[in-house]
Amino acid sequence: xxxxxxxxxxxxxxxxxxxxxxxxxxxxxxxxxxxxxxxxxxxxxxxxxxxxxxxxxxxxxxxxxxxxxxxxxxxxxxxxxxxxxxxxxxxxxxxxxxxxxxxxxxxxxxxxxxxxxxxxxxxxxxxxxxxxxxxxxxxxxxxxxxxxxxxxxxxxxxxxxxxxxxxxxxxxxxxxxxxxxxxxxxxxxxxxxxxxxxxxxxxxxxxxxxxxxxxxxxxxxxxxxxxxxxxxxxxxxxxxxxxxxxxxxxxxxxxxxxxxxxxxxxxxxxxxxxxxxxxxxxxxxxxxxxxxxxxxxxxxxxxxxxxxxxxxxxxxxxxxxxxxxxxxxxxxxxxxxxxxxxxxxxxxxxxxxxxxxxxxxxxxxxxxxxxxxxxxxxxxxxxxxxxxxxxxx
Numbered sequence: 104x105x106x107x108x109x110x111x112x113x114x115x116x117x118x119x120x121x122x123x124x125x126x127x128x129x130x131x132x133x134x135x136x137x138x139x140x141x142x143x144x145x146x147x148x149x150x151x152x153x154x155x156x157x158x159x160x161x162x163x164x165x166x167x168x169x170x171x172x173x174x175x176x177x178x179x180x181x182x183x184x185x186x187x188x189x190x191x192x193x194x195x196x197x198x199x200x201x202x203x204x205x206x207x208x209x210x211x212x213x214x215x216x217x218x219x220x221x222x223x224x225x226x227x228x229x230x231x232x233x234x235x236x237x238x239x240x241x242x243x244x245x246x247x248x249x250x251x252x253x254x255x256x257x258x259x260x261x262x263x264x265x266x267x268x269x270x271x272x273x274x275x276x277x278x279x280x281x282x283x284x285x286x287x288x289x290x291x292x293x294x295x296x297x298x299x300x301x302x303x304x305x306x307x308x309x310x311x312x313x314x315x316x317x318x319x320x321x322x323x324x325x326x327x328x329x330x331x332x333x334x335x336x337x338x339x340x341x342x343x344x345x346x347x348x349x350x351x352x353x354x355x356x357x358x359x360x361x362x363x364x365x366x367x368x369x370x371x372x373x374x375x376x377x378x379x380x381x382x383x384x385x386x387x388x389x390x391x392x393x394x395x396x397x398x399x400x401x402x403x404x405x406x407x408x409x410x411x412x413x414x415x416x417x418x419x420x421x422x423x424x425x426x427x428x429x430x431x432x433x434x435x436x437x438x439x440x441x442x443x444x445x446x447x448x449x450x451x452x453x454x455x456x457x458x459x460x461x462x463x464x465x466x467x468x469x470x471x472x473x474x475x476x477x478x479x480x481x482x483x484x485x486x487x488x489x490x491x492x493x494x495x496x
Contacts, residue, residue: 124200128154131193142190149190153183153197177208185224192232195225198243202250211258215251222247283470287395298353301346309343352405363390363397367404367422380412386424392431396490399470400424400433403463407435407486410460415439415484426492433488441478463488 128150135146160176184201188194198221205221206214222243229239316336320329364386371382392400404422411417417439425432463486464474472490 120200120203124157124197125154127193127196127200131187131191131197134193135191146187146190149183149187150194153180153187156180156183173208177204180204181221188224188228192229195229195243198222198225199246199250202247203254206251206254206258211255214254218247218251283395286469287398291398294353298350301353302350306343306346306350309339309346313339313343352409363392363400363424366397366401370401370404370408371422380408380417381419382408383419383421385421387426390424390426392492396470399466400488403433403466403486403488404435406460406463411435411437411439411484415441417483429492431490431492433490434485436483436485438483441480441482441484443480 132147132150135143135150156176156179160173160180181201184194184197187197201221202218205217208214209217225243226240229243230236233239313336316332316339320332320336323329364384367384367386371384408420408422411420415437417437420435420437423432423434423436425434460476467474467488467490470490472488475487475489476484477487478484
């Protein structure tokens with residue numbers, strides 16, 4: 104059982120029962136030593152055997168044995184107790200700790216039947232050895248009732264502890280999901296802020312520079328140095344296009360409208376065909392994922408396709424999302440030139456895409472998933488993400 108606030112209680116009860124059984128068995132042995140009879144040697148040997156069997160069960164059988172082995176051990180221990188009880192009436196008191204073993208290993212129904220049978224045996228043995236009396240009958244019956252109440256209470260506490268532990272794990276998991284969602288929301292907010300800053304400053308400035316240079320070029324197209332003005336205008340236009348691409352990548356398509364599938368299809372249709380890359384999206388619109396997972400997968404697709412554009416020299420790429428019960432697989436495959444050693448893809452020196460791959464790995468690891476890259480020269484590249492599927496909130 105996992106540790107909980109009730110674990111010390113359970114440990115104390117188990118320790119007390121162990122001590123009780125050992126103490127009662129030692130009492131039987133002591134009685135045989137100090138009040139010797141013809142059966143004293145057999146009593147001492149049988150009591151020692153019972154202690155050895157009990158210790159063996161506690162060390163091996165109960166903790167790591169199969170159900171069949173446990174039943175065999177319990178049957179052996181019970182048989183040894185009955186034989187000891189036949190020789191010494193004091194062994195009747197050992198039935199009390201045995202009651203708890205019956206409940207623990209046989210369950211409530213069969214354990215209760217075993218307790219009733221053991222009580223009848225103890226009452227009969229006391230009657231045969233010491234003569235029939237009210238105490239000899241009532242004592243074992245009261246002990247059986249107390250053991251039943253304690254054992255059933257123990258089981259109820261154990262179930263409650265297990266339920267509390269499960270609830271605690273669920274709360275911790277929910278807390279982790281909320282923290283991940285908050286982090287993702289913070290990242291999205293920061294990227295949106297950066298997109299606005301780039302749009303309001305750098306992009307607007309480049310747009311103004313481009314218009315001013317264009318005006319200067321048209322004002323006197325034959326002036327000396329006009330080719331430098333034209334080059335400066337074209338450079339500003341190229342940088343403006345790059346800034347706008349940054350803005351588009353920093354600002355994700357609206358996932359709330361059509362979900363991840365719609366966002367990926369809009370991404371494929373709006374950005375990459377102009378770069379000479381056709382992107383196919385194989386994502387079902389019926390797949391429901393929490394928003395932070397959708398956002399993460401969208402970001403991974405953006406980064407991966409950007410790497411394909413910059414480095415793969417590919418004509419086609421495919422984005423595929425496959426869901427298998429509680430796991431999901433997200434793949435981005437291209438038909439580009441590939442590379443020699445995929446294991447070095449996360450940290451290649453001097454490569455501008457190394458941060459993107461490293462960021463993808465870090466993002467997936469934060470979500471508890473794994474990233475695999477499969478590539479070879481001339482065979483293209485496949486980036487595979489494996490994640491646990493979480494229910495949509």
